[in-house]
Amino acid sequence: MYQGMLAETIFHTGHDGDNIQAYLARPLGSGPYPSVIVIHHMPGWDEASKEIARKFAYHGYVAIAPNLHYREAPGASPDDAAAAVRAAGGVPDARCIGDVKGSANYLRSLPYANGKVGVIGYCSGGRQVYIVACNIPSLDAAVDCYGGRVVMAEDNLTNRMPVSPINMTPDMNCPILGLFGAEDANPDTQQVQVIEQELKRNNKNYEFHTYENAGHGFFSIDRPSYNVEAAVDGWNKIFDFYGKYLS
Numbered sequence: 001m002y003q004g005m006l007a008e009t010i011f012h013t014g015h016d017g018d019n020i021q022a023y024l025a026r027p028l029g030s031g032p033y034p035s036v037i038v039i040h041h042m043p044g045w046d047e048a049s050k051e052i053a054r055k056f057a058y059h060g061y062v063a064i065a066p067n068l069h070y071r072e073a074p075g076a077s078p079d080d081a082a083a084a085v086r087a088a089g090g091v092p093d094a095r096c097i098g099d100v101k102g103s104a105n106y107l108r109s110l111p112y113a114n115g116k117v118g119v120i121g122y123c124s125g126g127r128q129v130y131i132v133a134c135n136i137p138s139l140d141a142a143v144d145c146y147g148g149r150v151v152m153a154e155d156n157l158t159n160r161m162p163v164s165p166i167n168m169t170p171d172m173n174c175p176i177l178g179l180f181g182a183e184d185a186n187p188d189t190q191q192v193q194v195i196e197q198e199l200k201r202n203n204k205n206y207e208f209h210t211y212e213n214a215g216h217g218f219f220s221i222d223r224p225s226y227n228v229e230a231a232v233d234g235w236n237k238i239f240d241f242y243g244k245y246l247s
């Protein structure tokens with residue numbers, strides 16, 4: 001079977017009509033293909049995030065990774081852009097929702113897409129996955145990879161992050177897969193249990209897995225936190241989950 005893909009930087013309309021940068025990777029061919037929005041981790045719109053988009057393209061998905069740090073530092077390195085965002089207090093939740101909604105609209109406009117759109121995020125991106133799953137009704141499936149600060153204390157809320165994501169749970173609109181490490185401190189196992197209890201209390205469609213001997217960032221092949229057993233099994237669960245809800 002012929003295999004080929006196209007990967008490139010594009011721009012699309014995001015929050016408040018802003019033109020934002022994104023990385024698109026897709027299989028060559030007419031499709032129709034399911035789509036995935038990749039929300040990058042706090043270190044930024046980096047090589048590892050773009051490699052994840054290409055992995056999805058290899059497996060038959062149209063993948064887009066919006067640069068959520070673009071406004072603070074257009075043209076800067078991922079490290080510098082991430083530093084600028086941290087200094088500003090993080091990506092505003094409302095802006096993230098608008099940017100991801102823009103990515104979903106862009107994906108559905110493509111002639112080779114099947115109209116089904118999932119979302120996946122890692123670290124801070126996992127938290128953002130939880131938020132968009134509760135605020136964008138058009139999403140079809142969500143994957144939270146060790147998203148911290150889904151459970152936030154009142155004194156940790158800010159103008160940019162005014163609501164604890166767990167309080168948005170009643171409005172979750174799609175099935176969610178959660179992948180966590182038992183050795184993670186953020187979220188720790190107690191926080192994961194709180195999230196699971198809230199999903200169960202609100203009769204949401206969810207599937208959670210916690211890996212022993214794995215910590216935060218166990219998918220990150222370029223970091224010491226990488227855990228091959230957890231990552232391989234996690235990828236299998238991701239593709240099974242998306243195969244169920246995005247095909």
